[in-house]
Amino acid sequence: MPKTTAASPSGPLSVSVRAGYGIGDFAVNLFFQSALLFLLFFYTDVAGIAAATAASIFLVARVVDAVTDPIMGVIADRTRTRWGRFRPWLIIGGPLLALAGVATFTVPDFSDTGRVIYAYATYIAFGIAYTIVSIPYSSLTSALTENAHERTVLSTYRMAFAMLGGLLVAAATLPLVEMFGGGAAGFQGTVAVYGVLACVLLAITFATTRERAFAHEEVPGLSQTLSALKAGGWPLALLIFAFWMGMMAFTVRSAAIIYYFTYNVAREDLVPLFMVSVAAFNFIGIVLVPAVAKRLGKRRTYLWGAFGGCLTGIALYLTPFDQIALIFIISWLGSIMFAAPTVMGWSMLPDAVDYAEYRSHVRADGAIYAAASFFQKMAMAVGGAGAALILAATGYVPNVPQTPDALWGILFMVALGPVLLFVAGAVAMLFYPLTDEKFSEVATALAEQRAARGDA
Numbered sequence: 001m002p003k004t005t006a007a008s009p010s011g012p013l014s015v016s017v018r019a020g021y022g023i024g025d026f027a028v029n030l031f032f033q034s035a036l037l038f039l040l041f042f043y044t045d046v047a048g049i050a051a052a053t054a055a056s057i058f059l060v061a062r063v064v065d066a067v068t069d070p071i072m073g074v075i076a077d078r079t080r081t082r083w084g085r086f087r088p089w090l091i092i093g094g095p096l097l098a099l100a101g102v103a104t105f106t107v108p109d110f111s112d113t114g115r116v117i118y119a120y121a122t123y124i125a126f127g128i129a130y131t132i133v134s135i136p137y138s139s140l141t142s143a144l145t146e147n148a149h150e151r152t153v154l155s156t157y158r159m160a161f162a163m164l165g166g167l168l169v170a171a172a173t174l175p176l177v178e179m180f181g182g183g184a185a186g187f188q189g190t191v192a193v194y195g196v197l198a199c200v201l202l203a204i205t206f207a208t209t210r211e212r213a214f215a216h217e218e219v220p221g222l223s224q225t226l227s228a229l230k231a232g233g234w235p236l237a238l239l240i241f242a243f244w245m246g247m248m249a250f251t252v253r254s255a256a257i258i259y260y261f262t263y264n265v266a267r268e269d270l271v272p273l274f275m276v277s278v279a280a281f282n283f284i285g286i287v288l289v290p291a292v293a294k295r296l297g298k299r300r301t302y303l304w305g306a307f308g309g310c311l312t313g314i315a316l317y318l319t320p321f322d323q324i325a326l327i328f329i330i331s332w333l334g335s336i337m338f339a340a341p342t343v344m345g346w347s348m349l350p351d352a353v354d355y356a357e358y359r360s361h362v363r364a365d366g367a368i369y370a371a372a373s374f375f376q377k378m379a380m381a382v383g384g385a386g387a388a389l390i391l392a393a394t395g396y397v398p399n400v401p402q403t404p405d406a407l408w409g410i411l412f413m414v415a416l417g418p419v420l421l422f423v424a425g426a427v428a429m430l431f432y433p434l435t436d437e438k439f440s441e442v443a444t445a446l447a448e449q450r451a452a453r454g455d456a
Helices: 015-046 051-078 087-104 112-144 148-179 183-208 222-231 233-264 268-296 298-317 324-360 365-393 404-414 416-430 436-453
Strands: none
Touching (some): 015 183, 051 112, 112 148, 148 183, 148 324, 233 416, 268 298, 298 404
């Protein structure tokens, strides 16, 4: 295995490093998107679990994350190997995530109560395995480079590959489910294929990236880690809140899409085409973001993208169900616009890590990414549980024609609900103080601090 070497702190990274890093998010998204797009539907329409019970499964699993995410962040920060702090966890966590994913999409031959208990256990295990991979992987952004624009480029590669992973899940899942026999066995076989592929891709990320080495870097203690989190201040708090709102919006909408086309539009056959085309246009948006951000700055790019995306959400809410072409066009435009908040959020988080180091003199990538990951997964839980509760509250019954109330609930989740959540996140970003100009000052001061203590 290759030994860790210091990367250039401020120069551009090679295309191979950028792509190698991005491939890791392709791997992670094979599971992330599978759970996001299909798990609620799998629970209600395949495993036969009531929507309200599914909501509780999502929430309980995130209570466990309240403990495991910070622990993993501290473990990652305290890891010291010849391969770096974060990269080894990609090799360790990949197989665990694959096994947990397959178990989550399995329906055992148990009683109704037994299946519910099994769903609780496996989804909790899935969340823990996801934590073991995702927190070290996300922390790699700030460990690879300290250049602000290069971080935007890295985040763009990351989001582009994430969308490609989502594209594969959207295009291949239902056909693969059918190929593997349909129903529970079909989902189990499909996720097993994704698991093998993910392990290979995470190994590629491990092999093609190198973490920056700091000559006098010390293992941070718990009090130092907490100090670094506190030092993140308003930039970190506002950024995490915006993450929370954006991820909840994405989760609610993604969970509702399959219901929307099955019951509102009455064209379930369009689900793969819709998901693939939306992911493709999201990819286009991601490719465009770095040039826009270089011109407008990170915060303004985030806000303009959120504003445009919200307009498309309102338009979709007002579009009749039989206007299929218009539904597709509006959704494509929204996917392009919403790429900006997604990329900018991940690009701004490493800046918040540097800001916290500047104020606390402690490098705590893992802990800060753990905090972001925890709230991201809480957003997934609240969003997924909220979607399930809306289904239950509006009278959704699986596999039968839906009442007008149930149809409205599904439409709300696809269109207007995400708009309201994104507006809340955008309001937070209006007050985000770490502008590009401010971060340039912080980066200069931080470089002087590191030079004074002899860091590479």
